[in-house]
Amino acid sequence: MTTTSEIAAPETIKTVLLGVTGCIGAYKACEILRGLQKRGVRVKVVMTEHATHFVDPLTFRSLTHEKVAVDLFDDPTDPIHHISLADEADLFLIAPCTANVMAKLAAGIGDDLLTTTALAVTAPVVLAPAANVHMYENPITQRNMNALHDFGFKFVEAGEGYLACGYQGRGRMADPELIVDYVMEQLEGASTAKGQDLNGTPAVLGQDEDGALSASVRDLEGKKVMVTAGPTVEPIDPVRYISNHSSGKFGYAIAAAAAERGAEVTLVSGPVSLDAPAGVNVVRVTTACEMLEAAGKAFADADLAIFAAAVADVRPANPFNRKMKKGTDDAALAAIELVENPDILKTLATAKDQQFVVGFAAETDHVVENATKKLKRKNANLIVANQVGGGRAFGQNDNEIMFVEAGGASEPVSGTKAQLAQVLLDRVAPQL
Ligand code: C5P
Numbered sequence: 352m353t354t355t356s357e358i359a360a361p362e363t364i365k366t367v368l369l370g371v372t373g374c375i376g377a378y379k380a381c382e383i384l385r386g387l388q389k390r391g392v393r394v395k396v397v398m399t400e401h402a403t404h405f406v407d408p409l410t411f412r413s414l415t416h417e418k419v420a421v422d423l424f425d426d427p428t429d430p431i432h433h434i435s436l437a438d439e440a441d442l443f444l445i446a447p448c449t450a451n452v453m454a455k456l457a458a459g460i461g462d463d464l465l466t467t468t469a470l471a472v473t474a475p476v477v478l479a480p481a482a483n484v485h486m487y488e489n490p491i492t493q494r495n496m497n498a499l500h501d502f503g504f505k506f507v508e509a510g511e512g513y514l515a516c517g518y519q520g521r522g523r524m525a526d527p528e529l530i531v532d533y534v535m536e537q538l539e540g541a542s543t544a545k546g547q548d549l550n551g552t553p554a555v556l557g558q559d560e561d562g563a564l565s566a567s568v569r570d571l572e573g574k575k576v577m578v579t580a581g582p583t584v585e586p587i588d589p590v591r592y593i594s595n596h597s598s599g600k601f602g603y604a605i606a607a608a609a610a611e612r613g614a615e616v617t618l619v620s621g622p623v624s625l626d627a628p629a630g631v632n633v634v635r636v637t638t639a640c641e642m643l644e645a646a647g648k649a650f651a652d653a654d655l656a657i658f659a660a661a662v663a664d665v666r667p668a669n670p671f672n673r674k675m676k677k678g679t680d681d682a683a684l685a686a687i688e689l690v691e692n693p694d695i696l697k698t699l700a701t702a703k704d705q706q707f708v709v710g711f712a713a714e715t716d717h718v719v720e721n722a723t724k725k726l727k728r729k730n731a732n733l734i735v736a737n738q739v740g741g742g743r744a745f746g747q748n749d750n751e752i753m754f755v756e757a758g759g760a761s762e763p764v765s766g767t768k769a770q771l772a773q774v775l776l777d778r779v780a781p782q783l
Pocket of ligand 1: 579639658659660661662663664692693694695696697709710711712713725
């Protein structure tokens, strides 16, 4: 039973306008809708005419208990339906978003209710594209996505996989769960972080002076940013390896945030299961030595270099080129010789020039003291320090960090990794 204290006050209930366009992924919009409702969000649905061929509007009406909007002219009581829909939305999510609708949005075309509403909306617009791999990778679609990205549209990128058309490749709409998480993060952006800013006043994370999301601040325009992320994987033999639990989420969030703020971003990523953030050049590597080489190239002309990767400390000196077998190869396995991996941050920062260098320090104790030592030892300009252990940091969405610079340490700031990525860039951008 729901008690009155569990019912959110009407003014705190957010409205997501869910746009559904015509492709097979339309059925997954039902799952997104339910996921958002479970998180306390009111969802209203607007569909293109093509979408109604895949899912009947009645399905969405039954799930939302609200009228489903399809036709520009079908509501005689509301002659300017697209404006009232647009005004009601705290966020407009279009999922799935076809290549056709992205093309129309990029060109500013409003020829049905969904696209005119998208033109009229002032709330953030999030697109979850879905298309056949060739349509998705078509340079025109890619150009349109880049243009929309530059206009401030946000993306939950399509993933790779088996497509309804029988093809294998990129174009499958991101998982509904991921889309719901992203939307919630955007909705909660400004209000949920419980941190303090560095002067000790409560931080309003993710908002600029005008109340706009800080992701729309283009203060990194013309800047080159290099980010390392994820773990490195050091082979023992073709099936075994040495690695760690890094999810890469923070590095990816930083790269996404920097791209949103206008930077040209190269993300050097170890093996992770995350999709490339929109507008980011991702260089995928496996080992620490490969990461050093790729990071070195991007570092040379970077204005900002952020080393968020969890690089394996050691690697097998001589990886076996066949699978070592228990029983027969025990002696060889027990005698594996390990050598130290290069310290990528230290190697590159020691020879730094114009680059502002940010390193990370995950510490179990004496966080500030250890991070301060690391700042000097690695020749970094700033260390993002966080306490680990007890299930914190690795793989989680939320985190608590401190900034350690030559002048001292900041107060702890907490929030989602996406929010903290913005806070980090807020701090660094004026110093570039
Ligand atoms: O020495 P420690 O691993 O604690 O240092 C952490 C910082 O150094 C992180 O920013 C990490 O990305 C970077 N690092 C690196 N190469 C290594 C080890 C750490 O770039 N081999």
